[in-house]
Amino acid sequence: MVDLMRLDRAASIGDLRAMAQRRIPRFAFDLVDGGAESERNMRRNVEAFEEVELTPRYMTDVGQIDMRAEIFGQTFDVPFGMAPIGMLNAFWPGADLILARLCKRENIPYVASSAASTTLEQLAEAADGNGWFQLYVSGDPDVTAGLVDRAEAAGYPVMMVTADVPAAGKRDRDIRNQLSVPFKITPEILVQLALHPRWSMESLAQGKPNIANYADLLKAATSYADVQKTLITPSFTWDDLERLRERWKGKLVVKGILHPADAVRCAELGCDGIIVSNHGGRQVAFGPPTVEVLPRVAEALKGRIKIMLDSGVRRGADVLRAKALGADFTFAGRALAFGVGAGGAAGAQRAMEILKLELERALGQLGVSSYGDVGASELTVQPTRG
Numbered sequence: 001m002v003d004l005m006r007l008d009r010a011a012s013i014g015d016l017r018a019m020a021q022r023r024i025p026r027f028a029f030d031l032v033d034g035g036a037e038s039e040r041n042m043r044r045n046v047e048a049f050e051e052v053e054l055t056p057r058y059m060t061d062v063g064q065i066d067m068r069a070e071i072f073g074q075t076f077d078v079p080f081g082m083a084p085i086g087m088l089n090a091f092w093p094g095a096d097l098i099l100a101r102l103c104k105r106e107n108i109p110y111v112a113s114s115a116a117s118t119t120l121e122q123l124a125e126a127a128d129g130n131g132w133f134q135l136y137v138s139g140d141p142d143v144t145a146g147l148v149d150r151a152e153a154a155g156y157p158v159m160m161v162t163a164d165v166p167a168a169g170k171r172d173r174d175i176r177n178q179l180s181v182p183f184k185i186t187p188e189i190l191v192q193l194a195l196h197p198r199w200s201m202e203s204l205a206q207g208k209p210n211i212a213n214y215a216d217l218l219k220a221a222t223s224y225a226d227v228q229k230t231l232i233t234p235s236f237t238w239d240d241l242e243r244l245r246e247r248w249k250g251k252l253v254v255k256g257i258l259h260p261a262d263a264v265r266c267a268e269l270g271c272d273g274i275i276v277s278n279h280g281g282r283q284v285a286f287g288p289p290t291v292e293v294l295p296r297v298a299e300a301l302k303g304r305i306k307i308m309l310d311s312g313v314r315r316g317a318d319v320l321r322a323k324a325l326g327a328d329f330t331f332a333g334r335a336l337a338f339g340v341g342a343g344g345a346a347g348a349q350r351a352m353e354i355l356k357l358e359l360e361r362a363l364g365q366l367g368v369s370s371y372g373d374v375g376a377s378e379l380t381v382q383p384t385r386g
């Protein structure tokens, strides 16, 4: 049972995160909340957003606020969507379907992860026209081809290829928590489960989460390295991207671009967009926050293809900050996931309400009635190097 009174009292995504932390055993909370190594990049993502200042203009009549945004021929009710998150049912049972349905209801894009705990076919059905598919390029070309074929058959209009995993991220919290493949209950994990009986019972009822799209292939996996080999490859190159571009007839987006030269190369290869992303600070600790590199990426691309951004979005105003710096559209990862962790479907809804309220208020305060009109003229201070 979800304590609805408490969800109502959550004022921010930070409040929902704190609630999720209380409800979920530490090893599972850390799976989502954690970042690479020192977590510097993850922290900087949020800090750098806060450093971006926009200057309000007044007496502009903001009685009618329009938050809609069009991208790839589809108009969404608000200019942000749900970023792909793998294995999210390990964080909260049923999280994938909760979020796919939320995105349909709210008319925002839902990006189904290759590594989701639910099959891409089930997620396409739940997102019902609002689903995009995220592809990890496997070391085995047949595995990649199989996923692309399935995504096409399931009717996804947009495929997002993730480029920023030449190696798995080293996440110190997961090592400390002794997470292993196959999942083993250590004495410490047993204590955490006992301290969170509600989560443990619900998780038990849903069954052990797996990486559903590769369930058969991973049956024999006995180590994290086995899983990694099936999911990702260090040998993914521009030539592979070119072949994917030839193969995929829908819109093709590359996720995880940080360098302006890489962004330009994506445009030259015929991709339809990029996501400026550092995987929420989960891959490297030494990289730049996304809002810091965004202006240079936008300058290099000169409007040739769509620019999206994620990593560090925690406030509605962050979506406007990204727009002012050159993004067309934004994605939230942990912000909506924390909502699910705080209270299942009701918590996800609360996270959405908070982000929408903040975004609407921020547009009004900024003196710009339409999201589409937010631009560099509102920008005062860009993020500094941290």
Ligand SMILES: Cc1cc2nc3c(=O)[nH]c(=O)nc-3n(C[C@H](O)[C@H](O)[C@H](O)COP(=O)(O)O)c2cc1C
Pocket (backbone or CB within 6 Å): 031, 032, 033, 045, 083, 084, 085, 086, 113, 114, 115, 116, 134, 162, 255, 277, 278, 279, 280, 281, 282, 310, 311, 312, 313, 331, 332, 333, 334, 335
């Ligand atoms: C637990 C977790 C799992 C993720 N799994 C994937 C994934 O399967 N594929 C992918 O492209 N990105 C994945 N990401 C990265 C997100 O798509 C997104 O880039 C990131 O969450 C954005 O940062 P934010 O959480 O600060 O909003 C994952 C992120 C988290 C937190």
